[in-house]
Amino acid sequence: MTELFNFVALREGFENGLPYFDTANPRRATIGYGFNIEVADYLLLVLNELGIIDDTMTAAQINARKSAFTTAINNTPHTGDRTVITQQLQTNLNQVASQYGFTSFQLNETQGRAIFEDIITGLVIGDVTIGGKEQRLDAWLTEYNIDVASLKGTKEYMALTSLFYNREIAAKKDSAGNIIRDEQGRRIPDSRSLIGYNLLTALENDNRAEAWYEIRYNSNGGSTRSRGIANRRYAESDLFSLYDAGSFTPAEAKEIMRMYTKHRSTIIEYEKNYTPTFPITDEIW
Known part of the structure; x- marks a missing residue:
């Protein structure tokens, strides 16, 4: 896993662990090592690593928190100057995070590595099962x-x-x-x-x-x-x-x-x- 992570991380970048819009067409809200947080499963993995959700919660509680962040992402303009809309994305996600007692929506590299491995192998969070790419x-x-x-x-x-x-x-x-x-x-x-x-x-x-x-x-x-x-x-x-x-x-x-x-x-x-x-x-x- 380490060799795969190093290979992919070198090409994906980390962007200081902050959310941003990538250069794809259409643009996608992204964080960490290329994690597309417009994909529900990957958003859940990010929320889990940040501690915003955990395996003591019911599926309904987990999905409610996920939905709040999804709404914030969807309400952020995806077109226009990428720097401007990225800043707006960060502001919107930080506001939702603060509702749950967290100061910012930002990953450190250790959290990023853990999410990468979860994306590859899959993870169970409470009653929610997330399949792995592998x-x-x-x-x-x-x-x-x-x-x-x-x-x-x-x-x-x-x-x-x-x-x-x-x-x-x-x-x-x-x-x-x-x-x-x-x-x-x-x-x-x-x-x-x-x-x-x-x-x-x-x-x-x-x-x-x-x-x-x-x-x-x-x-x-x-x-x-x-x-x-x-x-x-x-x-x-x-x-x-x-x-x-x-x-x-x-x-x-x-x-x-x-x-x-x-x-x-x-x-x-x-x-x-x-x-x-x-x-x-x-x-x-």
Whole structure:
């Protein structure tokens, strides 16, 4: 967990533990190491760590306090100058916190680390159960016949967890709201999911080179690509690694060259726009 935390924390930042609006479109109220407090579960984890709720409370008491903070967030403008609306967000949340005897809505780094771990593994607060990201990631991997047990504790799993932490997989749905499935009956991730269908099937087929390509070049927000996200994907793909541990085999070399030949024009154009520290030519030659 420490290695994963250090990897993600370096890329998420902490912003002095104060709430702020991120740079996403639309903007989201955030605190700590990228905790989106517009998500009810993550708001609960923050409130728990601050001591505003605890496991001696009933679900009704917990939800009442959560609702008060949710209202404060929703009543804060999400558009306009980011500095101005961030200051307003902090004021609004501090006012609600003061109603429960707390002087400010601010985390220290120890609290931030604890919340990060709770987001990954899940937590029970009184009668309220909050599922962890790790459990949901494992469910998707298992659905695609990926051996989760052999992945746990590896750099590859850490890279996938970082992607999933940044944005969870959401199932693709049709216009009627029905989940779309592939020919094998498996849910298909929607276009915004960072761990998409191509990455899952590459992992299923044990095609490391294609999985590496998907992480590095095909998970940067589509039409909302950015330099910062590109850097994070480069770091995650480096962590995942183009090469398996142990000796480099002729079969791996062929797999890598097939990947490069298939995606060469896309890779060259992408690296022209977002120059990596180590271009792909350094990786494969």
